[in-house]
Amino acid sequence: MKLYTFDAAPNARRLQMLLDYKGIEIDTEQVNMMKLEQLGEDFRRINPLGTVPALVLDDGTVLTEVIGACVYLEELYPERPLMGTGALQKALVISWCHRLFNTLFHPIAEVFRNGNPAFAGRALPGPISLEQIPALVERGRARLEGGWTMVDAALADSKFLVNDTFSMADIDLLTCVEFAGWIKEAVPESCSNIHAWLPRAKAALAGD
Incomplete structure (x- = not known):
């Protein structure tokens, strides 16, 4: 997996807090929103929506919504659950x-x-x-x-x-x-x- 993010952005913060809480380490690349890199051609080839975070899975699937990425990561890393049990x-x-x-x-x-x-x-x-x-x-x-x-x-x-x-x-x-x-x-x-x-x-x- 690879995570494209911008640490300061609120949506990126949501996902990063889950990663930190669970101790998950993912290959990460910063997309500088201050320089509008999220709207550049290189990033929009990854996520046409031009938003971060974007989590690219090993099979090429791109999760662009924080809640979807959280549900996925919870399944892979169930320890210290954050999405509820039952x-x-x-x-x-x-x-x-x-x-x-x-x-x-x-x-x-x-x-x-x-x-x-x-x-x-x-x-x-x-x-x-x-x-x-x-x-x-x-x-x-x-x-x-x-x-x-x-x-x-x-x-x-x-x-x-x-x-x-x-x-x-x-x-x-x-x-x-x-x-x-x-x-x-x-x-x-x-x-x-x-x-x-x-x-x-x-x-x-x-x-x-």
Whole structure:
């Protein structure tokens, strides 16, 4: 396998945290997004979508979605499971990952890509040129507020997001907290359950 990635990118961070937690070492090549290498001909021959990370399997299959790469790697490296054990827990982890992507990750990306002049003409990832929509900045911040509140309520009586077990859902939430810093947004002080969860999640990720 070979992983094409850019360490600083939020989606790349999601996958890298899984790799680090499980102790998986993969041949890796950095694709410098600051220089738009993800949109260059060389990389788009590997991933026509022009996004990272991209995990190239030994048979040539290219996994371009983080959640798909995580499911695949979990099957190959089941130790220290992150995608859940048993049918229900697996379903809950995947459901939380999807929910977090829609309610936190995507709103943050809306604010970041529509409010940053550096992304003029590139309001969405990939090779298609799309103009920014300034109104999405305000909408993204409003969506984000609702997302934090929803997650905070879910953590009221739970150590982690799924059955008190550290999982990929918690990694995704950690990524969202980091990514929110890119738009100078912090978890609201009123979300005390998320603030209590944060050191627990970081300790679990570090293996403490």
